[in-house]
Every structure is written in structure tokens, then in C-alpha cells.
Amino acid sequence: MEVKNKSVLITGGSRGLGRALGITLAREGARVVLVARGLDELARTVEEIRLAGGEAYGIAADLGDKNSIYPLTGEAAALVGPIDILIQNASTLGALPLQLLLDTDCEDLEETLQVNLIGPFRLAKVIVGSMVLRQTGMMISITSDAGVEAYSGWGAYGVSKAALDHLTRVFAVELQDTGVTFFSIDPGEMDTRMHADAIPSADPATLAKPTDVARRILEVIQQGKRIPNGSRVILSEVELVQ
Amino acid sequence: MIPATKPPKRRDEAKMLIVHAKEGSIRDALVVDLPDALRPGDLLIVNDAATLPASLFAKTPSGAPLEIRLLQHAGGSDWKATLLGAGDWRTPTELRNPPERVETGSILCIAEGFTAEVIDIAPDSERLGTIRFSRQGVDMWTGIYAYGRPIQYAYLKSDLALWSVQTAYASRPWAIEMPSAGRPLSWQILLELKRRNVRIAWLTHAAGISSIGDQNLDARLPFPEAFEIPQPTINAIAETQVRGGRIIAVGTTVVRALEGCAAQNNGTLLGGIRKTDLVIRRGFRPSVVNGLLTGLHDPTETHFQLLEAFADEMTLRTVWRHATSAGYLCHEFGDVCLIV
Numbered sequence: 302m303e304v305k306n307k308s309v310l311i312t313g314g315s316r317g318l319g320r321a322l323g324i325t326l327a328r329e330g331a332r333v334v335l336v337a338r339g340l341d342e343l344a345r346t347v348e349e350i351r352l353a354g355g356e357a358y359g360i361a362a363d364l365g366d367k368n369s370i371y372p373l374t375g376e377a378a379a380l381v382g383p384i385d386i387l388i389q390n391a392s393t394l395g396a397l398p399l400q401l402l403l404d405t406d407c408e409d410l411e412e413t414l415q416v417n418l419i420g421p422f423r424l425a426k427v428i429v430g431s432m433v434l435r436q437t438g439m440m441i442s443i444t445s446d447a448g449v450e451a452y453s454g455w456g457a458y459g460v461s462k463a464a465l466d467h468l469t470r471v472f473a474v475e476l477q478d479t480g481v482t483f484f485s486i487d488p489g490e491m492d493t494r495m496h497a498d499a500i501p502s503a504d505p506a507t508l509a510k511p512t513d514v515a516r517r518i519l520e521v522i523q524q525g526k527r528i529p530n531g532s533r534v535i536l537s538e539v540e541l542v543q
Numbered sequence: 544m545i546p547a548t549k550p551p552k553r554r555d556e557a558k559m560l561i562v563h564a565k566e567g568s569i570r571d572a573l574v575v576d577l578p579d580a581l582r583p584g585d586l587l588i589v590n591d592a593a594t595l596p597a598s599l600f601a602k603t604p605s606g607a608p609l610e611i612r613l614l615q616h617a618g619g620s621d622w623k624a625t626l627l628g629a630g631d632w633r634t635p636t637e638l639r640n641p642p643e644r645v646e647t648g649s650i651l652c653i654a655e656g657f658t659a660e661v662i663d664i665a666p667d668s669e670r671l672g673t674i675r676f677s678r679q680g681v682d683m684w685t686g687i688y689a690y691g692r693p694i695q696y697a698y699l700k701s702d703l704a705l706w707s708v709q710t711a712y713a714s715r716p717w718a719i720e721m722p723s724a725g726r727p728l729s730w731q732i733l734l735e736l737k738r739r740n741v742r743i744a745w746l747t748h749a750a751g752i753s754s755i756g757d758q759n760l761d762a763r764l765p766f767p768e769a770f771e772i773p774q775p776t777i778n779a780i781a782e783t784q785v786r787g788g789r790i791i792a793v794g795t796t797v798v799r800a801l802e803g804c805a806a807q808n809n810g811t812l813l814g815g816i817r818k819t820d821l822v823i824r825r826g827f828r829p830s831v832v833n834g835l836l837t838g839l840h841d842p843t844e845t846h847f848q849l850l851e852a853f854a855d856e857m858t859l860r861t862v863w864r865h866a867t868s869a870g871y872l873c874h875e876f877g878d879v880c881l882i883v
Contacts, residue, residue, distance in 0.1 A: 358680075358681045359681070360681065360685070361685075370706075371688075371705040371706050371709070372596075372685075372688035372689070372705070373688075374593075375593055375595070375596075375684070375688055375705075375716045376681065376684040376685060376688055378593060378714050378715045378716060379684050379715065379716050380680075380681060380684065382714075382715060383591075383714040383715060384714075427709075427713075430710075430711045430712040430713070430730065431591060431712050431713065431714035433712070433730070433733075434589070434591060434712040434714075434743065434745050435745070435775075436775075476734075479734075479737075
């Protein structure tokens with residue numbers, strides 16, 4: 302899918318990969334709506350995009366709060382029209398430092414699922430229907446190999462990402478041949494605040510830069526037709542036309 | 544007929560009365576039977592407007608309570624609006640007190656940092672005017688969504704949440720009140736229609752307010768409303784007509800947009816954002832729409848008069864009597880009627 306003149310909504314859009322995606326897609330001519338909890342960082346990212354000549358809006362909202370979903374989607378559609386590309390990027394690691402499952406509070410697991418799974422589901426329910434009606438659209442869920450591999454200490458997060466992957470696959474099956482495509486994308490380890498929170502000892506020099514990852518995701522979006530609908534795309538392995 | 548007093552648990556658990564207008568016959572069915580009631584080659588057109596939280600409570604400069612109901616976005620931060628006095632939705636709109644008289648330039652306080660300036664008040668009614676929000680762009684929308692609530696109805700049991708007044712395919716928030724005929728359409732139904740080669744198309748129509756509570760103003764409803772018919776829908780209509788399929792409108796707002804557009808342009812449908820002031824009544828001959836999925840309307844309602852463009856009065860009165868005796872529910876969350 303070409304992104305020029307498309308309306309894109311990115312959750313977790315104020316920093317890290319979400320911010321880099323916003324900048325990258327706006328540079329390609331997309332109308333970008335960034336959603337994040339903190340208004341200040343969001344405003345800075347929006348300003349940066351606008352100064353570069355792009356079109357961007359920031360909406361402060363907490364995806365874990367069900368009352369925030371209709372307001373944020375309504376505001377987004379009022380500003381940029383029906384959403385063509387939904388990027389479910391926001392996520393939380395849960396309680397820090399990371400904990401064994403037996404030490405994880407049930408409430409922390411619940412909160413992680415609210416942000417990483419239920420919120421994206423609520424958002425998809427509101428936005429994807431309009432895509433199906435218009436017979437065009439794409440939903441991308443940003444996932445992690447913690448959703449496939451069982452890493453000690455990553456239980457709450459891993460469970461939420463495994464479920465998000467499956468949610469994405471089921472959407473693809475139920476809505477096949479409607480013109481709407483669904484991918485999970487595993488971006489690999491990145492130099493982000495979230496990664497530093499999870500593994501403070503990691504050497505940032507060994508991690509991918511969010512800007513490079515965002516460029517690669519742009520290629521996935523542009524070449525989406527070449528990738529089977531419902532795929533879990535491992536960004537470092539997917540073959541794309543350069 | 545009894546009103547549905549709350550949104551149903553499942554979107555598509557509604558009854559559907561099928562009316563064959565030419566034969567004057569009626570048949571009981573469920574809305575999930577819609578795929579059986581339409582034919583391959585038919586085109587179903589929905590209104591994809593999302594419903595705004597168009598009701599905002601405010602205080603006048605003297606501190607008197609006031610309800611602002613948005614009527615129409617007039618560009619920028621300006622909105623046509625109706626003003627109601629103290630009270631809330633539990634009182635029918637027509638019984639609500641008029642607002643305290645406000646002058647041009649008055650500031651209505653909605654919340655700290657979010658106000659509305661009165662730009663004008665209609666010479667013939669203190670209930671009608673234009674307001675200008677103190678915030679612009681994204682901040683204005685954030686304010687509307689933070690402090691607005693969907694317009695509520697006196698027949699309801701409890702407050703309506705914003706998600707209760709949206710269709711399954713809603714997008715741009717243009718509707719002041721829910722385009723309710725499409726509310727019972729689940730994706731189970733819509734995808735089944737597609738599997739059976741019933742095409743589905745969309746337009747966006749800014750469904751307006753159903754009541755202001757002032758007899759003179761209510762007699763002028765519906766006010767001119769904005770709509771947009773996208774090119775794929777215009778193409779689908781033309782293709783359906785060539786192949787002999789039927790154009791089925793979901794809701795009277797779809798009828799108003801299509802027939803309004805055709806009436807403005809010698810029968811031709813054009814894209815772009817437009818406005819229609821067309822009021823459809825008995826004797827109107829639709830040039831685009833062949834059938835209609837709609838809520839059940841009382842013979843005293845203006846919607847009933849619109850239905851007379853699709854079925855004769857005697858048939859519609861039979862529909863009303865049957866629906867009443869068979870326990871159909873009316874109003875926004877009630878049952879529907881398919882006129883073909």
C-alpha cells in the first residue's frame with residue numbers, strides 16, 4: 302500500500318519506534334495521528350514532523366482505559382478522515398524490574414493485557430469496520446519474539462504479545478478477501494527506552510535504531526501485497542524488494 | 544408502539560418487518576435474515592458517519608445552567624447549535640425550559656479552559672444560534688470528546704455511552720444523532736451479504752438533530768445537512784442500475800443524500816462534500832433509491848412522511864398496526880423495517 306495521502310494512526314507515537322514511524326510515514330506524505338499517554342513528548346514529536354513539512358496530530362490517551370477509545374478514534378477521523386493504516390505499537394512491559402510469573406501480581410498481568418491486547422482489540426473494533434466497508438486498509442501489530450519464545454521474567458509481556466499475534470491472525474482469517482490486510486511485525490531488539498527498562502545492561506550500540514526499523518516497516522507497508530495476509534513478519538528476515 | 548429503552552446486548556438482535564410495497568404485503572423476520580431478503584446484484588448503501596458527543600453542559604455568564612446541542616459544524620471552531628435551559632435528557636426536549644437569554648459575545652463556560660462564545664442568536668428563537676469554541680483544531684475536538692455526551696433520549700432507562708450510538712462501520716464524526724437504521728447491522732450480516740453477491744457501498748451524511756423542542760423550529764427540521772458520496776459508490780450505483788439490481792438505502796439519511804444530490808444535479812450523482820435541503824414527503828418519486836431499511840416510525844413523525852415515497856399510506860398504516868400488536872420496538876435502539 303502506498304502511504305502518500307493516507308491516514309495513519311500510530312499508538313505509542315511519542316517516542317521510540319512509534320515516533321520514528323510517525324516521522325517516516327509523514328515524510329512519505331501520510332497524514333499521521335500519534336497517540337500516547339504523555340502530551341509533552343507527543344507535542345514535541347508532532348512539532349518535529351510539522352517543522353519538516355509533514356502533517357501530524359497528537360492525541361493524548363491511555364489505551365488501557367476503555368473510555369478513551371471512541372474519543373481518540375473520533376478525534377482522529379475528524380482530523381484526518383477514515384484511518385487507512387492502523388499501527389498498534391503501544392505496549393507496556395508490566396511491572397519493572399521484570400518478574401517471574403509466580404511473583405507477578407495478577408493486577409499487573411491484567412494491566413499489561415489491557416494495554417497490549419484489550420486496547421488494541423478495542424481500537425481495531427472501531428477502526429477496522431470502516432476499512433472493510435471501504436475495502437482497503439492495513440492493521441499492523443508490533444510484536445516481539447517474547448510472544449513466541451518463553452523467556453524467564455517476560456511472562457506478562459510475552460503472553461500479551463502471543464495473544465496480540467493471534468488476534469491479528471484471526472482478524473486476517475475472518476476478513477480475508479475484504480481488501481484489509483493484517484500483519485504482526487517483530488522489529489527485533491531496538492535502542493529504545495523500553496528496551497533499556499527491560500535490560501538496563503544492554504549495550505545500545507548492539508541494538509537497531511528505531512529510524513532504521515521504521516524505514517523497513519515502511520517497505521513492508523508498501524510491499525504488503527507480496528506478504529501473505531495474517532503473517533507474523535520478522536523484520537530482519539523478511540525478503541523485500543529494494 | 545413501545546420504545547426500546549436500552550441498547551441491545553448484541554448489535555443484531557432486532558426484528559425486521561419486511562414490506563413488499565407493490566403487493567402491500569408484510570412478513571415478520573429478523574434483521575439477521577437480511578441476506579435472505581435481498582437479491583444477488585442488489586446494492587446496500589450505508590451512512591458511515593460516526594455519532595458525535597453533541598451535547599455539552601455549560602453555564603451562562605450569570606451562572607445559569609445550559610445545555611448546548613451541536614447542530615452542524617460551521618467551519619473552524621464555529622458550530623450551529625441549539626441551546627436548552629436547565630434539566631437533562633430525562634425531560635423530553637419539548638418540555639425543557641428555554642435557556643436563559645444570552646447575548647452575542649457571551650461566554651458559555653463548559654469547563655476550565657474550554658468555553659464557547661455566542662456568535663449569534665436567531666432573531667426568532669433563543670434556542671438557536673452559532674457558537675465559537677475557545678479551542679481550535681485538535682484541541683477543539685479533544686474538548687468536545689472530553690466534555691460532550693451523545694444526545695440522550697427521554698425514553699431511555701439510563702445514560703447512553705458514546706459506543707452505544709455508533710454503527711459497526713462508523714468513521715468520520717459527522718452525525719449529531721446516530722444514523723440508527725444501520726445500528727443493527729453486524730459484520731456477520733454484512734459479510735454474509737457480500738458472500739451472496741449483494742454489494743455494499745457507503746456515503747457520509749451529517750444526520751441532524753431530531754428535535755429542538757421549539758414548535759416553530761421543529762417544523763423546519765431537518766435543516767440542510769452535509770453529505771459526501773464517494774466515487775466508488777457513484778460507480779457501484781451506476782453498475783447496479785445497468786444490471787437491473789436494486790439500490791437499498793440503510794436509513795433515511797442515505798435517501799436524503801442520494802435523492803438530494805440527484806435533485807440538485809438533474810438526476811446525476813456527484814462527488815465532493817455537498818449540502819441538501821431536500822425534504823422527502825408523500826408524492827416524491829425517488830430517482831435513485833429502490834428500497835429502504837429503516838426504523839419503525841409513528842404515523843405522526845416526519846420520517847413516516849418520507850416513507851410514503853416508498854410505500855402507500857395504507858400499507859404503512861398496516862405496518863404500524865401490525866408492528867404495534869406484534870411487539871416490535873421503536874426508536875433508535877428498536878426494530879427495523881425493510882421496504883422493497
